[in-house]
Amino acid sequence: MPDPMDVDVSESWRTELELAALRRDVDVKAAYSEYLERLLLRSQEAEAWLRGEITRLSQGLLCAQAQARAERAAAEQWRALSTRRDAELEMIRARVLALETDCAALQARLRLADNAAAEMKTLLEVERGRTGNRIVRRLAHGLRRFPRMLNAIRHLIDKGLGPA
Amino acid sequence: MVSFSSARQPSVSIIVTGWKDARSLGDCLTTLSQNVPETIPHEVIVVLNEPTDALLASLRASVSGIRLLHFRSNLGFGGAINCAAAIARGRAFALLNDDCFVEPRWLEELLATIDERPRCGVVGSRFLHPDGSLQEAGCVIWPDGTTTGVCQTREAPFAQFAHRVDYCSGASLLVRAETWNQLGGLSEDYYPAYYEDVDFCLRAASLGWEVWYQSASRVSHARSTSTSPTLKTFLLERAREVFTTRWAEWLAARAPVRQIEEAIWFGMGCPIRVLIVDDELPDPGRGSGYGRMFDALTMLAASSEIHVAFHGRLPPQVDSGTFTRLGIRVVDDLATHVRQVHTDYDVIVVSRPHNASAVMTMLIERFPGARVIYDAEALYAQRLARQMPLVPVERQAELSRRVEAEEREECAHVAHAHEVVCISREEADTIQTWTGAPVTVVEPWLLETKLTSATFDERRDIGFVAAWACGPESPNADGLCWFLDAVFPRVCAALPETRLYVTGDSPPPAVLEYASAAVVFTGRLPDVATLYDRIRVAIVPLRYGSGVKLKTVEAIQSGVPVVGTSEGARGLHGYGCNLVRVADDAESFASAVIELLSNHATWCEMRTALTSACWTSRAYSHGVGAWPRIIRNAAAPVRREAARYA
DSSP states (O other): OOOTTBOOOOHHHHHHHHHHHHHHHHHHHHHHHHHHHHHHHHHHHHHHHHHHHHHHHHHHHHHHHHHHHHHHHHHHHHHHHHHHHHHHHHHHHHHHHHHHHHHHHHHHHHHHHHHHHHHHHHHHHHHHHHTOOHHHHHHHHHHHHHHHHHHHHHHHHHTTOOOO | OEEOOOOSSOSEEEEEEEETTOTTHHHHHHHHHHHSOTTSOEEEEEEEESOOHHHHHHHHHHEESOEEEEESSOOHHHHHHHHHHHHOOSSEEEEEETTEEEOTTHHHHHHHHHHHOTTEEEEEEEEEOTTSOEEESSEEEOTTSOEEESOSGGGHHHHSSOEEOSBOOTTEEEEEHHHHHHHTSSOSTTTTSSSHHHHHHHHHHHTTOEEEEEEEEEEEEOOOOOSOHHHHHHHHHHHHHHHHHHTHHHHHHTTTOOSHHHHHHHHTTSOEEEEEEESSSOOGGGOTTHHHHHHHHHHHHHOTTEEEEEEESSOOSSOTHHHHTTTOEEESOHHHHHHSTTOOOSEEEEESHHHHHHHHHHHHHHOTTSEEEEEOSSOHHHHHHHHGGGSOHHHHHHHHHHHHHHHHHHHHHHHHSSEEEESOHHHHHHHHHHHOOOEEEOOOOOSOOOOOOOOSTTOOSEEEOOOOTTOTTSHHHHHHHHIIIIIHHHHHHHSTTOOEEEESSSOOHHHHTTOSSSEEEEEOOSOTHHHHTTOSEEEEOOSSOOSOOHHHHHHHHHTOOEEEOTTTTTTOGGGOTTSEEEOOSHHHHHHHHHHHHHOHHHHHHHHHHHHHSOHHHHHHHHSGGGHHHHHHHHHHHHHHHHHHHO
8 A cells, every 4th residue: 555655656667667677787886886896896906916015125125234234344444543633644744743843953053053064164264374284184184074074964854854 | 645736637757766675755846745845746657667565565655646557567768758758747857766865946947947048858857965955957968978977076067057968867857848858858778767868968958958057956865876887887888889979079079178168068059158246146126236247147047058146245145046047157266166177258237336346457458369258337527527516515526536546547448449338319419439449338227027007096196116335325324314304394284184104224314314104114125016016106315326226117117107306317318208297396296296287188198208118128128138238249250269379
């Protein structure tokens, strides 16, 4: 007994519509099922691809880690070498400074010796003219050697091999 | 119990669809019963696909007066609605999903849209989230066939006014039965759901029907979760494939569209974009030319090929919904609006000189391609000049300076504008002497002629209609005081029982001092026709002014004989010598009023002269009805230029 609220439509019409709708519904459900299968397949492919990617990336990570370690060791070596070279450089700088100080002292002494030689020469000329004795000759001999010594010292200083 | 009284001859058939347990159906029907008035004859058809027994039992127990159609299998959205439409008897079908809860005026606004727009075949609602925020205001279609509901912040302004759209969601859609039958209902190729509404709206448009979004019709939409996201994606994609195949050519034409604003504009039918600036949103009852602007906006809004944005420089005194529901965009903040990147206009109309002084230069700089129309409304300098003889000598020098300044300003606006519109031939001639540029006259007739029917014997007394918007120094105050001092005593001496009725909010104190048994201040009347239907004579005793007095026009179109000064009748003498009895001195003014109050034959003769003309027809052909043509003509060069670079 239909409810008075219900629209009075022919049952055959209704059934025909419902059957047609059921057929369409079946088609849609089949298409949806295929769609879900495609989605599943695609998700499986995606999963496989992702796994491959993860493996590749893991390997890459390991390589990168090893390389990083090697580079870190090389850097440590370089840092140590660099520290030693810095120390050596410091020593060399100190030696050069000392040589420069010595050179300055020798040059001062050389100037004093030059002056003394000039005075002695003058004195010798005076004495040679006055006496010509033995003492004067010995002095003259000493004076002849003195310039050679001075030249030797000058040579050593020029080569950077002056007294330490 | 939710009950509906199904009309024998329904105007609208409301078709509510639901599927399986349709859990919101009860609430949906409750809001329908609360918010669809009995005054609209309607029937409610509920159509259910695969309803559960519990749903049917609950429906039968709690609802009466509906027509129920239910199917044991799923006929799909289109199939179910098509079956319901086959038994529907209305001249329009309102489709509603069971998860939509209608708000007050939902149906009235949809119906009004198709009633006011003969080419509108389909109209949709504004959808709101349950929290009241915007969900969807019409939809756009992208070149790839995907769609977007207009709902984001940058698009929100487009939700505020009615406009044409690509399509509206079928969840709340009103369709003319004629359109429905022409199209053969919804396509069932999209079984079971989605894209039927998109396809339907495009098919309607292809037959010349317009598809509208109506901002004033609102539904709260819960958005059903009865379908899983995966199934929904599958159905959408499946339906989109069908749609893109069927509409490939149409979609190809959409290819240039990139931005949502462009897509919305395409959906609107690429209308001519017009920006109108005036004092405020026009309230026809407030005088001051607002009736004229109201009619102009109404005319422009009725044209689907023109889209109007309106900016009032003063705060609105009327509900902006009056305009937005007609399709007018109401711009509150002009400076912000014009800065928006996608804002563009083909035509700009600025009304009255002070508004032109404030915004015209800025608008010309911002929209250099737009055609600018200066709507003179009335010549303000002339009005001041005519006031000169009436002010004390000590004020005349100052007034003279104001006249010069005003005229300089008005001249500048006329020179800046591409076109000028004014209300009378007389003012058009004056303006033409300034620049030589042609001036278009839009005659002052009102769109609506409310011809009153009372006979001479059923009427008595005199009426003066004013809105007092211009304050104590208005020409109305001056004119009425002159009438009450110099004319009315003469009238009362001859006809002692005569009363004068004066309308309008807040008349100035100087005027109110005259209140007496014979001088009645009515305040603002909801409908001024009630006054026109009881008075024998309307007076317009103004001594200065400019333009055309719309109160004179209103009285003429109401069929009430008018006595006025030359100023009161200004601009109207070209339309027939019997429209207004003109009298400029007190004695002749009083004689004219007395004659019309007492002489049946004279009154009838003048009434016949007023009623023999078809003012509404004239308003459409030569009055505000000319505005769409003026806008189209003005926009033509801009559109041609745009087409060259498109």
